[in-house]
Amino acid sequence: MTEAEIAQQYTRVLKTRLGQWVQAMVVKEPQSESPQIIWKGVGRMLPVRALPENVETARLTALRDRRFFRNCVRCAELRPPSLILSEGICLECKGILFRPAVAA
Numbered sequence: 525m526t527e528a529e530i531a532q533q534y535t536r537v538l539k540t541r542l543g544q545w546v547q548a549m550v551v552k553e554p555q556s557e558s559p560q561i562i563w564k565g566v567g568r569m570l571p572v573r574a575l576p577e578n579v580e581t582a583r584l585t586a587l588r589d590r591r592f593f594r595n596c597v598r599c600a601e602l603r604p605p606s607l608i609l610s611e612g613i614c615l616e617c618k619g620i621l622f623r624p625a626v627a628a
């Protein structure tokens with residue numbers, strides 16, 4: 525995946541009356557029957573009328589936050605840390621399908 529696709533899949537933008545907030549996906553128990561998805565705000569809130577390109581930039585910047593994203597040692601793509609197994613390899617590289625039912 526490109527970084528834009530990773531940002532699309534693992535971040536979202538929450539729009540409130542106060543502004544737009546980029547949030548990163550946090551996955552709990554990704555290999556269980558029912559993985560839990562929660563979203564955590566990253567960085568500061570953008571203005572309500574932030575330009576789409578600025579929102580996109582903020583989503584890509586969120587990928588740089590090591591609390592929320594790590595690189596797989598095999599494919600080098602960024603994933604939420606819980607989707608990277610103890611040896612540093614992501615679930616996809618391990619052949620494990622992870623497709624959370626995201627209620628956006």
Ligand SMILES: [Zn+2]
Pocket residue numbers: 596597598599600601613614615616617
């Ligand atoms: Zn990988």
